[in-house]
Amino acid sequence: MSAKTSSAETSAETTMSDRKAAALAAFKDLARDPGVPKPDPILVVDGVTRRFGGLTAVEVAHVEIQRGSITALIGPNGAGKTTFFNQLTGFDTADAGKWTFNGQSMSGVPAHRVARAGMVRTFQLTKALSRLTVLENMRLGAQQQRGENFWRALVPSAWRAQEDAITEQAEELLARFKLDAKREDFAGSLSGGQRKLLEMARALMVKPELVMLDEPMAGVNPALTQSLLGHVKDLRDQGMTVLFVEHDMDMVRDISDWVIVMAQGAIIAEGPPDTIMSDARVIDAYLGAHHDAPLSESELEEQLHQAEAALEAEIEEETQK
Amino acid sequence: MDWITIISTTVKSAIGVETVLYALAAIGINIHFGYTGLLNFGQAAFMGVAGYGLAVTVTVLGLPFWVGIGVGLAAAVLLALLLGAPTLRLRADYLAIVTIAAAEIVRLVFRSVQFRDVFGGSDGQRGFSDGFYALNPFPEGEYGIGWFSFNHRLLWIMLVGWVLVALSCGIVYLLMRSPWGRVLKAIREDEDAVRSLGKNVFSYKMQSLILGGVIGSLGGFIYGLAYASVQPDVFGTETTFFAYTIVILGGAARVLGPVVGSMIFWVLLVLVNGVLSEAVQAGYIPFMTSIQVGPVRYILVGLGLILLLIFRPQGIFGDKREIAFDVR
Numbered sequence: 107m108s109a110k111t112s113s114a115e116t117s118a119e120t121t122m123s124d125r126k127a128a129a130l131a132a133f134k135d136l137a138r139d140p141g142v143p144k145p146d147p148i149l150v151v152d153g154v155t156r157r158f159g160g161l162t163a164v165e166v167a168h169v170e171i172q173r174g175s176i177t178a179l180i181g182p183n184g185a186g187k188t189t190f191f192n193q194l195t196g197f198d199t200a201d202a203g204k205w206t207f208n209g210q211s212m213s214g215v216p217a218h219r220v221a222r223a224g225m226v227r228t229f230q231l232t233k234a235l236s237r238l239t240v241l242e243n244m245r246l247g248a249q250q251q252r253g254e255n256f257w258r259a260l261v262p263s264a265w266r267a268q269e270d271a272i273t274e275q276a277e278e279l280l281a282r283f284k285l286d287a288k289r290e291d292f293a294g295s296l297s298g299g300q301r302k303l304l305e306m307a308r309a310l311m312v313k314p315e316l317v318m319l320d321e322p323m324a325g326v327n328p329a330l331t332q333s334l335l336g337h338v339k340d341l342r343d344q345g346m347t348v349l350f351v352e353h354d355m356d357m358v359r360d361i362s363d364w365v366i367v368m369a370q371g372a373i374i375a376e377g378p379p380d381t382i383m384s385d386a387r388v389i390d391a392y393l394g395a396h397h398d399a400p401l402s403e404s405e406l407e408e409q410l411h412q413a414e415a416a417l418e419a420e421i422e423e424e425t426q427k
Numbered sequence: 428m429d430w431i432t433i434i435s436t437t438v439k440s441a442i443g444v445e446t447v448l449y450a451l452a453a454i455g456i457n458i459h460f461g462y463t464g465l466l467n468f469g470q471a472a473f474m475g476v477a478g479y480g481l482a483v484t485v486t487v488l489g490l491p492f493w494v495g496i497g498v499g500l501a502a503a504v505l506l507a508l509l510l511g512a513p514t515l516r517l518r519a520d521y522l523a524i525v526t527i528a529a530a531e532i533v534r535l536v537f538r539s540v541q542f543r544d545v546f547g548g549s550d551g552q553r554g555f556s557d558g559f560y561a562l563n564p565f566p567e568g569e570y571g572i573g574w575f576s577f578n579h580r581l582l583w584i585m586l587v588g589w590v591l592v593a594l595s596c597g598i599v600y601l602l603m604r605s606p607w608g609r610v611l612k613a614i615r616e617d618e619d620a621v622r623s624l625g626k627n628v629f630s631y632k633m634q635s636l637i638l639g640g641v642i643g644s645l646g647g648f649i650y651g652l653a654y655a656s657v658q659p660d661v662f663g664t665e666t667t668f669f670a671y672t673i674v675i676l677g678g679a680a681r682v683l684g685p686v687v688g689s690m691i692f693w694v695l696l697v698l699v700n701g702v703l704s705e706a707v708q709a710g711y712i713p714f715m716t717s718i719q720v721g722p723v724r725y726i727l728v729g730l731g732l733i734l735l736l737i738f739r740p741q742g743i744f745g746d747k748r749e750i751a752f753d754v755r
């Protein structure tokens with residue numbers, strides 16, 4: 107890491123947490139090559155391939171996720187990020203490949219066992235359980251519930267005490283995510299952003315070691331985004347590892363310790379968030395290989411902002427109709 | 428018109444054997460469909476294997492009544508395992524297709540000429556209920572006041588039936604307030620979300636299928652014992668559809684919904700039937716014959732159900748708020 111970036115970091119965050127420092131230290135001096143080995147990987151992926159007919163959606167040769175860090179997975183639409191998540195978490199069957207979580211093989215393990223092992227994901231299209239209350243959504247996330255066994259369920263005294271403890275945990279998390287006022291409402295009555303918050307809070311009820319968030323900030327207003335970002339940083343500070351998919355580069359720069367770039371199914375580059383967007387391979391991936399000249403980081407940002415402004419104008423027009 | 432007959436049969440039907448056995452079938456469907464979101468269209472087969480399990484064990488094998496009950500229950504569990512194992516991992520509609528086909532297969536096997544020695548062909552089996560009525564604590568006679576009375580046999584089967592209904596409702600009440608029931612309801616909303624939280628969705632769906640099937644199978648026993656016989660065509664597809672109608676009428680995912688639904692369903696059917704047949708006999712409806720009364724009452728009840736779905740889609744007990752969100 108260059109002196110310039112570390113000074114920028116400290117000025118942005120006057121009190122940089124120990125965990126963040128540790129995470130940044132781990133990434134110091136790492137090569138920028140796709141699949142670069144990490145000092146203490148929690149997740150190691152080898153040769154994962156997924157084809158849909160003739161289309162190869164995912165073809166990841168090798169990638170490692172550093173324990174205790176926030177890693178961003180970015181890439182253009184259709185790059186295969188969600189499909190890659192689906193393979194790793196057992197929601198889809200990979201055509202080939204092996205991966206280990208905490209040294210334990212996870213290839214071919216069904217989704218619920220992956221979650222139990224401590225690797226929990228959220229979905230790009232939020233999955234709130236509509237006709238359950240917010241609190242029930244949260245309680246569902248807790249593991250090893252005695253009352254989830256058929257016979258014990260019939261005897262309330264067998265699970266009451268545990269249920270109370272779970273409820274307490276849930277209330278704490280709900281308060282942290284500013285959802286406590288909604289606790290008795292049906293999840294189906296929440297707004298899109300609130301559902302994102304609920305889904306993330308619910309995933310935390312599992313007490314995961316690795317949290318995989320698929321576009322957690324999509325459709326969330328800027329104020330709420332700030333609080334979500336805060337929550338994600340909290341996760342690292344509590345010792346969890348976070349892998350998240352995000353399109354907004356400002357956010358990626360703000361919270362991630364390391365960025366992995368995917369394009370057309372493959373990992374094409376890795377690197378620290380403040381320099382990754384100036385990597386020629388990344389620019390190629392986002393803008394196509396035949397653009398005129400290599401863009402500087404500021405030019406790229408300019409382009410992105412222009413595109414964003416155009417999009418916003420369009421949306422405004424749309425809503426005014 | 429004989430209003431006394433119309434009123435007495437109608438009132439009696441509110442607590443009669445039909446109401447009991449359809450309530451049991453519907454409580455099972457409510458567990459499958461109302462709580463878990465499983466489309467089991469083969470509930471009649473669960474009732475059938477139970478009724479025939481009892482009948483064949485007692486009449487053909489000559490074993491005691493209780494063994495017959497055990498065989499019937501085991502058959503229901505086995506049927507759930509057979510139906511669920513290949514289909515519960517697939518999309519919801521596959522279970523619907525497989526169950527409706529399986530129920531027809533079961534009925535046609537009971538009906539078949541090849542197995543006439545075992546199942547009795549289209550006549551079915553009779554003469555297996557003595558063991559049950561031997562346990563009857565009520566001495567021979569009529570019980571009740573005036574026209575509201577039942578003979579000792581009917582009273583005994585109704586008592587047992589309502590105890591079973593009460594027990595089933597108690598079990599559903601306990602389960603659906605527990606974490607186990609929470610997993611079921613969550614599966615109804617979104618299976619993948621439940622998987623992502625570390626629950627074995629397949630196992631819970633199977634448990635739901637077995638539980639609902641076994642409770643439905645109690646309805647099969649009640650039928651066999653009340654009429655002292657089983658015939659294959661009683662366990663046809665329309666029996667399942669009646670059970671669904673009852674669940675929707677009472678309000679899905681409500682503990683007492685199926686019971687109240689069943690009472691209303693049978694009261695309406697019997698009342699409409701009574702009024703129509705009396706009116707036809709008295710010549711008030713010249714364009715109808717008494718043979719047409721049977722089908723017409725179903726048309727009228729169906730019409731009522733359509734109106735209910737339009738004006739009160741959540742059923743009698745349902746929560747209006749829940750209808751506000753898309754089911755999927």
Ligand SMILES: Nc1ncnc2c1ncn2[C@@H]1O[C@H](COP(=O)(O)OP(=O)(O)OP(=O)(O)O)[C@@H](O)[C@H]1O
Nearest residue numbers: 158161163181182183184185186187188189190230
């Ligand atoms: N079930 C499927 N059947 C066929 N093709 C699929 C399927 N799922 C994904 N794909 C294809 O795989 C590719 C990768 O899709 P994926 O959803 O993983 O992209 P993504 O990187 O998550 O994109 P986005 O940023 O837009 O969410 C796309 O080309 C998509 O069309």
Ligand SMILES: [Mg+2]
Nearest residue numbers: 187188189230
């Ligand atoms: Mg995606």
